[in-house]
Amino acid sequence: MSVRADLTGVAVRLGSVQALDGIDLTVAPGQFLALLGPSGSGKTTTLNVLAGFVRPDRGTVRFDGADVTRVPPHRRDLGIVFQSYALFPHMSVAQNVEFPLRMRKLARGDRARRVEETLALVGLHEQASRPVATLSGGQRQRVALARAVVFEPRMMLLDEPLAALDKQLRDSMQLELRRLQQRIGITAVAVTHDQVEALTMADVVAVMCDGRIEQVGPPDEVYLRPSTLFVATFLGEANLLPARHGELPGFGRVAGGVSGQAVVRPEHVSVVLEDGDEDGRTAAAATVEEVSFQGSRLRVRARLDAAPEVSLTLSESSTPGSAAVRPGDRVQLALEAGAVHVIADAGSAPAALEAEVRRGG
């Protein structure tokens, strides 16, 4: 049960807001795609368009090539997990999970068997007859999941599925959700504003902003090679340095001749004390401004000599040896080879080429 979903030129206006401004998105069969973005970016609207709750003003929705733009939600055969779980309070755990099977008029025996199997899958078979009101947050989440997959839907949609859980539970549920999705091999689209969650769970991350998709790609790609400044700063922490023909201030030539904004992740910069070895060409002189202890890591802010207007944030392993950095220390900052990604200025060659391709397509 895995479908390929295509959104083509989908535009939605909600009141006076252009919630979706012509988005194109493809979800491959069996893929787990995370829609990531700040609130108001259009990610939930995208999910609602897939679910059929919102009918787009323009554009089409296709499942396995068949146009479903005008198919109502109850005929789309999608398993949806809502942020509030939306469990039916007047039914038991088992009745909630049985509901979609009942709607499909399955025989009683089949229903009972599948409810049991699915509850076992999420580890809730012992709670089957309990009213949902007595369950904990994590258990409700599992019931919602079981209810969304028990009828082997064509696709699973998750709206901020873990937002209502506390942090520890959320971390374990991210992996569990991922395992479950892979085990049943279902296509899944999840909405989240939590970048770590998106990077952890998804095969593909689509970063959204202002009703548009900024970038679609595997987690490591969108993180390491963001195509826009928005993606760079929204996903994790990014140091932005001006790059001129591949040269960064203080570090020298690190990237091929592109001009624009260089994105340097904190974990790719490390501190070398001034009296240390200085042979690396990618080391730049700097002064430490601030050091804060964060458990396993130290967060260091340092000002580059070559570009005093730039403060770099970096994270250092807080092992006893390296914890010697203090504010005011003169240090060398070393850049990990190949870790610099430059977002080309608009108007420079690669960006112009991309724009042309987009217009052509």
Added chain:
Amino acid sequence: MNDRAALRDSLRLALGPAGLAIDVAGVLLGLFLLVPIVIIFPVSLTSDFFLTWPPHLASSRWFEAFFDSAVWTEALMRSIRIAVPVALIATVLGTLSALGLAYARRGRRLLQTLFIAPLVLPIITYALGLYDVAQRFDMTGSALPVILGQAMLATPIVFIVVSAGLAGRDPLLPRAAASLGASAASVLWRIELPLLRVSILAGALIALAYSFDEIIVAYFLSPPGSGTLPVQILGSTRETADPTIAAASMIVIGIATTIAALLALARAFAGRRATA
């Protein structure tokens, strides 16, 4: 429940000594609301032949007189025969309008105002208008105008009660049900109505009590000599000061109290289910 206790505690702290004054005011208000019953019940048990106060107590004579008199028992039966269809009509219409409004895309505020408008209508004008219409259709001899007239006034009550119930449920439930394959009809029968059961029952009981007690529409539209119980009480007070009137009033109050008790039971039952 914990939230409510916390709220109460913080309110009490903030009020300080004023809290005591509020408690006293609450007890006084409760007594004030009970005064009618406190007066009528002893009068209905009087052994005198007239409505007097203080009554000479301890007699069921006037209750017996009530049930022995065809005039009174017929009035009671008429009241029941009118109140039941009124409650049915008001419940169906009120529930449907509450549901319809919950799903309405636009004009929600306007429709809501229209739906509760009958509550602020000057009922006497409304009753006069209804009387005129009933005459045109030559229906002044039937109970139908009273039923329709009261149903119109009771519908907003059910509408308000059911709307409150609707507001209390997760608005995503119908959407969740639809995503799981439920058609609009299934959403209504398997999700909305079961969840609203207690609100609908409450609305129906209040509509029933309303009709039982309603006098203006009943007075104008009842066929001559065959009014509902309140109409009969009103008519009798003009002619006599017979304590049967007090007994009749007690019966009206008794029915209202029974309905209120049923309501409380329904709510308690629903509360237990929700937390069971």
